[in-house]
Every structure is written in structure tokens, then in C-alpha cells.
Amino acid sequence: MNEPDKPWHIPDAQLHPSLLVRMVLLALGSIALLLGIIGIFLPGLPTTPFILVAAACYARASERFYHWLLRNPTFGPLISEWRRHRSIPWRVKWLAITLMSLTICVSIWSFSGKAWLQVMLAVIGVSTAIWLWRIPSRDRPRRQG
Numbered sequence: 001m002n003e004p005d006k007p008w009h010i011p012d013a014q015l016h017p018s019l020l021v022r023m024v025l026l027a028l029g030s031i032a033l034l035l036g037i038i039g040i041f042l043p044g045l046p047t048t049p050f051i052l053v054a055a056a057c058y059a060r061a062s063e064r065f066y067h068w069l070l071r072n073p074t075f076g077p078l079i080s081e082w083r084r085h086r087s088i089p090w091r092v093k094w095l096a097i098t099l100m101s102l103t104i105c106v107s108i109w110s111f112s113g114k115a116w117l118q119v120m121l122a123v124i125g126v127s128t129a130i131w132l133w134r135i136p137s138r139d140r141p142r143r144q145g
Contacts, residue, residue, distance in 0.1 A: 013063040022061040029057030029065065036075075046128075048078060048088060048096060055079045081138075090137040097129050 016022050036050030055075075058066040070076050081087055104125035111117045 013059045013066040015063065016060045025057040025061035026065065029054045029061060032057060033069070046096060046100065048092060051075050051078060052082055055083075085136070085138055087136040087138045088132075090140045093132055093135065093137055097132055100125060100128060 016025065032050045033054035035045065036047045036054060039045035039047035039050060051069075055066065055069055058069055070079055078089065078092060081089055104121055108118045108121050111121070
């Protein structure tokens with residue numbers, strides 16, 4: 001069994017040949033990581049997509065940053081789950097949709113005089129929730145019955 005066939009294998013960083021592109025990817029990855037960290041504390045800002053974008057950028061820009069992110073106890077398991085299985089843990093998905101829904105509801109309530117803005121927020125919230133719900137979760141609890 002060669003290395004990529006192992007279920008626990010995470011592909012190594014494959015650096016882009018251009019130094020300029022690597023620098024741009026490093027900057028974009030750092031911005032995405034910062035937004036993801038802010039999203040932990042600010043419920044309206046999603047964490048998971050920004051962390052996955054940061055990992056993708058770092059994988060092409062810097063082996064050091066990529067491996068640092070993979071070894072991070074908070075973000076590493078999420079990135080590993082995505083890289084290995086293209087799935088998001090059930091708890092992360094449920095929490096993201098719940099917090100996003102609460103934040104969107106508060107935002108809709110606070111913009112009570114602007115119907116177009118309320119509709120736009122509702123459409124964005126529902127669209128994002130549907131998109132997130134459709135991403136597989138390998139650890140989803142099974143229904144009894």
C-alpha cells in the first residue's frame with residue numbers, strides 16, 4: 001500500500017513554483033486564518049470555510065505554515081477531516097448552522113425598516129445553511145427506528 005492510499009495520510013504541501021504566487025497565497029492564507037479566528041468569537045462570521053481556505057493557500061505557499069496549521073489542536077482535526085474525506089464533523093456543522101441562524105435572525109430583526117435587506121439576509125442565510133447541510137458528515141448520529 002503506497003502512502004496516498006493510507007486512510008490517515010494527509011497530502012503534503014505542494015508548493016507553487018512561482019515565488020510571487022507563493023507570497024500572494026501566504027498573504028491570502030493569513031487573511032483567511034485571521035478571519036477564521038475572528039469567526040470563533042463573532043457568530044456571524046463563519047470559521048470553517050476560512051480555515052479550509054487558509055489550509056489550501058498554505059499548502060501551495062509554505063510547508064511550515066501548512067504543517068503548523070495541521071498540528072494545531074483546534075483547526076488540525078477539521079482540516080484533516082476535510083482533506084481525507086471531504087466532510088465536516090457533525091457537531092461543527094450543527095453549531096455553525098445554529099449560530100449563523102441566530103445571528104441572521106437578530107440581524108433581520110434589527111433591520112426592521114428595510115424589507116429588501118431583510119430578504120437579502122434571509123436568502124443568504126438559507127442558501128448558506130443549505131450549502132453547509134449538504135456537505136457530508138461521517139460522524140453523523142444514526143436514527144433509531
